[in-house]
Every structure is written in structure tokens, then in C-alpha cells.
Amino acid sequence: MMLADRLNAGFAAAYAAAPAITVRAPGRVNLIGEHTDYNDGFAMPIAIGQETQVAFTPQVGAPLQVAALDFADSDAFDPAAPDRATAGDWRNYVRGVVDELVRAGVSVPGGQMAIAGSIARGTGLSSSASLEVAVARSLLQAAGLDWRAIDIALLGQRAECDFVGVRCGNLDQIASACTQAGHALLIDCRSLDLRQIAMPDDARVMIVQSGVVRGLLDGEYNTRRRECEAAAAIMGVAALRDADAAMLAAARGRMDDVTHARARHVISDNRLTLEAAEALAAGDLVTAGVLMRESHRTQAQDFGITVPATDRLADILNAAIGPQGGARQTGGGFGGAVVGLMRADQVDTVREAVLASYRTPAGEAPMISIEAPCHGAQVLA
Template sequence: MPILQTRLAEGFAQRFGGAPDLVVRAPGRVNLIGEHTDYNDGFAMPVAIGPETRVAVRRRGEGEIRVTALNFGEEDAFVPSADLQKAAQGGWRDYIRGTVAILAREGVDIGGLDIAVMGDVPMGTGLSSSASLEVAVATAVLALAGRQENPKQVALWAQAAENDFVGMRCGNLDQLASAATVEGAALLIDCRSLDLRPIRMPSDAAVMIVQSGVVRGLVEGHYNERRRQCEAAAAILGVPALRDADLAMLEAVAADVDPLVVRRARHVITENDRTLAAAEALALGDLQAVGVLMRESHASQRDDFEITVPLTDRLAELMSEAIGEHGGARQTGGGFGGAVVGLMRNDRVEAVRERVLSDYRTPSGELPDVRVERACSGASVEIVGS
């Protein structure tokens, strides 16, 4: 039994007594390419990874929901309601309360619950710890209520919790990656139609995630501002979303538009093109072509969207140098710090790891966390009690 599951079972028993009715897992994700395209109705290509959130849940009749967050040694209690407003205390409680409220709004029979939560997705590092928590809670509550929902729908409800209750105006990339990915494959997401296309990962490919040590908070940061800028650009171009624009349209108005808005739009337009091209190249096993596109993506995030920081620029550069021509690296996630993802051949993993540990230090002067991940499946009910 995984260590995470053992600790979750022990924590549930200590807090609530006995065993849960069921346990659900939902993975974190790393985005190979397609950054800030989801809320622009564009394309993204994430991979679900090993770090995950696990939720143990047991029905306790009518009344309140009791929650213990084992990672923090903290608790919460509330009565489920479709009218639940944003929790004043913020933090992890908002994600759970918001998810429950969305499900209640959708008519899910919730009732009283005992919930224990534990995860090993690093927070504030671009690996979607919040989406993993939302999807895990939603999947667990739905399973306990006897509701079998399409993973796409679960993802959309989880997204609504983050948009409407947490106040983070994210798109649907993170939640879809956590809910609907396929073992051994990246997932090409059309964020408008919700068409999902698994892209089988080449057998000789490895995904490396290196934490820069720069932790960011997206709600407090500039994420929502970037979204507003993209919406302004779409309005100027007369399109529903930047998904519908192209470079020719942007160049036609560039002289009369704020250069900052032009740069924001250019990133999204070119990132959509890069993502579609990367999906085709990955399907063919062409790591060289994917690597070129990943490097271009990082440069666009740095110069046009302005969401990288000097340390992630440095880390992406040295990783790409060590990877060589068959692969590349880029900052992944919402930006302003977090992780850098590298795609490479298996035979380059140790050389890249050695280069990172030799030449990079976090802001505190420590060695960075380096993980080599495989493409995992989306959320699932792992254990059902007797």
C-alpha cells in the first residue's frame, strides 16, 4: 500500500474512528506546452503525474461536514449548502467548501460527511495541487452519492469551485488533466469544445520536473490581470476569444493598440499554434521538434506574456542545454515561479539531473527538487470500504 494511503488511513482513524467508506485519488499535472491558453478557448497538452491528492470519506447522516487536512494538522466543519459563500479564512478550506457548494447546487445528495485529505503535490509550484484537491473531493462526494459522472463534467464543476469561490479565474486545463487523463499519454485538450485526444508518450521519452524554489500565489499575483488583458485583446480584435485570432489580424491593428496588449495576444496566438504542432510531433515520437517548440514557448512566456522570473529563465536554459537537440525545457504552470518541465530521451536523464544539481540553487541556496515522472491516469476510486 502506498505510504500516502497508509498515512491517510491512520489519520482518518485517529480523527474519526474506524475506516472510510471509500478513498479517491486525483493526480497533479505538469503542462508540457500550452500556457495561459485554456481561458482563451485554446489548446493545451498536460500530463498527469505521480504526486496526488487522496481523499477518504465516510457518510455520517445529516448535518455538518467535518474535514481534517492531515498535511497541515488543521480542521474545518460546515453545513453543505448551495448558497455557500467564499470562506473568510481562505486557504485549503475554500477549495473544499467551494467544491461541495457547486455539487450541492447541481443537486447532488451530500448530507453529513467525514473527510480526511492528504496529498504530496507540492503547493505553489505549477503542478496543480488545488485542481487535484478539487477533483479528488468532487469525485469522492459523487461516488458516495452513487453518481457516476463523465470526468469532463467533474472537471468543470471543480473549475467552477475555483472560479466562483476561491476567486481564481483559471481555465479548465488543470481540472481536466487531473480528472480525464489516460495512463501513458499526454492529453491534448481543446479548451472550447472539450475534445480530449490522448497522445501516447514515446517509449524513449522522460519527463523531468525541477522546482525553481520560487513559490508563487496566483490569486494574489498577476494571473487574473493577464486574463483581463487577453479579454481586452480579443475585444479589440472583434473575436469571442484569442483562440479565434491569428497573427495577421493582430498585425493589422498593432500600430493602434497598446504594445503590452499586443504582446499578450501574440503569446496566446503563437502558443496555440505551438501546442497543436507539438501534439503532432509527439505522436510521431519527434522529440527534436517538440523540444524546439518548448524552447519557443518559454521565450514567449518570458518576452510576450512576462510571467517568467530570472531563476526559471536560468533553469530552463541550463536544462535545455543539457538535454541537447532531442527535447527541451520550459517554465510550466501559471507563472511567476514554480517548476520547469523538461522533455528528453531516457538516456539524457542522469546528465540533465547532474547539470541541474551542479549549476542551480534555489533562492534559499538549497539544491532543487528534481523529479522524473511518468504519465499517469486521471482520478479514480481506489478503495471502497466493506
């Protein structure tokens, strides 16, 4: 069943009615620039076809009822005063968005909401950011407010940081809210300057799931952020965006090995991202591939966020792609997916190589998707 059909059927089953508003927000895959966003640096994602859809009928003065179709679960709360649910609960992502809207002065209506998605959780494709952006967009639409996409993205980030408890950067929400079809998005995570970069016509993006499900809240994501902040403080800069290799070398004697390695990855990935953006804009998949491979290496050796399964997958993809592109782990790390950039005529060969050489920890063939850059969040009805 198509996602829209599943959403409408679920809404009808929960509320015996049709929704007044339907919104979509895509997931994302990050081509390059990992853990750079909360360091005020640079990243370059695309939005993908996997997405979250939200159906909503507002009812002023009523509780906000939420049917989470993917969980076969529900929630109901006062939209004027949302409180926290159990840590790690899906409800906190919805309640966190409502809380931030209330803090921003929005009179959030109650009513009936249903949520469904096609993004597998824990796969590194930003199901949480997609959910946050879709919920915010639907509630703003109901309130008759037309916020800028970047402001919706930043609200979603605040919800995840302050309410859910994952101290994420702004990459994922900006990718879900602000991307354009057919383009990668170079994000300056400090200034919020956004550069839409047309993808070459012959380029294709392949996402391969490792089968290792990651969890940011109970993993080491917040630890990596603290380590980066410590490195920046030692070098006397506001964020690692402001440091370079020479500054890091000068501070080497004042850092332990782990802190030094974390900073080295971020400084390197900021540079690689800017170079990759220029290569992609010029249609140079060879250079972009070299930069992606180097980014995977520093994620593994310096930042410590790859796992044996994603290292194995990156090796398989890079061998099959050859010099006409590259592959790397994508997302927050500790599992999830590997992204490959290649020519269109290589897709079948690369897919066959992956299926012949890799099985998930459960012994299954990996999920593989070929993605074209999609548009950011939209009101569908």
C-alpha cells in the same frame, strides 16, 4: 510514510474509524500551451504521480467534517449551505466544490473526510485542481452518482473561479480528471475534444522546482486574463483562440504594447501546442523540443510570467538536453517549476547538470522528479 498510509492513519486519528471511500486525483505538468485554456485554446498536459487522496465516510444529515492533514487543520460546515472562509484559505476549495455540487442538484451528504497530498503547494503542478477533483469524486461516489470525468473537471473549475476567486481555465482540472496512463492529453479548451497521445517509449519528463513559490490569487493571474480579454475585444473575436498573427498585426495600432504582447504569446502558444502534439505523436522529440523552447521564450518576453530562477533553470536544462528535447517553465507562472522533455538515456546527465549549476533562492538543491504519465482520478476503495 506512503501517502495512503498517512491518509488512513490521519483519518483514524481524527475519527477513530476507517473510511468507507478513498479517492485519488493526480497533479499535472503541462508540456506546452500556457494561459491558453481561458482563451479557448489548446494545451497538452500529462498527469503525474504526485497526487491528492481523499478518504470519506458519509453520514446523511450530519455536518461535513474535514481534516486537512497537510495543514494540521480542520473544518466543519453544513454541506447544504457552504459559506466562504477567509480569502486564500484551503477551506474554500472544499467548500467551493460542495457549493457547486449543491447548485447542480446533488444532495451532498455530511460525514467525515480527511485529505492528504504529495503535491507541494505553489509549485505549478495543480495541487488545487487535484484537490477539487478528488473531493468532488468522493462526494459523488458517496451520493451514488457516476458523473463523466469531464463534468467533474468543469465543476472543479467553476468552484475555483466562482468560489475561490481565481479565474482559471479548465486545463488543470481536465488533466487531473481525464488523462490516461502513458499518454499526454491534447485538450481543445473550447470544444472539450480530448486527444490521448501515446508518449514515445524512450521519452522521459523531468520536473525541476525553482524554489520560487507562486500564488495565483494574490499574483497577476487574473490580470493576465483581463489583458487577453481586452486584446480579443479589440480584434472583435470571442477569444484569442479565434485570432491569428495577421489579425494581431492589423490591430497593432489600436493596442498598447502590453496588450499586444499578451495576445502574441497566446496566439503563438496555440500554434506551438498543435504542432507539438503532432511531433509527440510521431515520436519526434527534436521538433517537440524546439517548440517547447519557443514557448518559454514567449512566456518570458511577451507574457511576462517567468522569473529569473525559472529562466535560469530552463537555460540549464536546454543546454544539457541539447537537440533531443527541450524545456520550458510550466504552470501559471511567477515561479514554480520547469518541465523538460528528453530521451531516457539523458536523464542522469541532465539531472547532474541541474544539481551542479542551480540552487534555489534559499540556497538548496532543487527538487527533481522524473514522471511517467499517470491515469486520471480514480476511486481506490
